[in-house]
Amino acid sequence: MKSRNTLIRLKRFNVEEKRRRVAQIEAMIAEFDRMAADLDREIAAEEQRAGISDLSHFAYPTYAKAARGRRDNLRQSADELKVQLADAQAELGEAFEALKKVEVLQDRERQSERAADAAREQAAMDRIGFGRAARA
DSSP states (O other): OHHHHHHHHHHHHHHHHHHHHHHHHHHHHHHHHHHHHHHHHHHHHHHHHHTOOOTTSTTOOHHHHHHHHHHHHHHHHHHHHHHHHHHHHHHHHHHHHHHHHHHHHHHHHHHHHHHHHHHHHHHHHHHHHHHHHHHO
């Protein structure tokens, strides 16, 4: 029973670790999306200030061009993180299933122990009852 409790603690730790990893990736994706949106606003403001929104125009603002590159890199990184997020969520699901299996086994073990205790108690009561009936 003690080793099963240790195993359950280990599985719970594993689930929590996977949960933290998923939350961390989600936070990074949200941060990259926020930064990309900020760059979109800066690009639009720079284009409006210059009066040129055509990328191929020779006088297109250099800052806007550089900001587009950074924004595109952020979006690409966010897309790569989304793949990692899907993997991390799958790992979390697997860890959770493994924990549930061990917990179910522990519950079954406890139920069988309770049933055995109840059977022993009932047998003891039957002996007491039969002993009284035989004396009467």
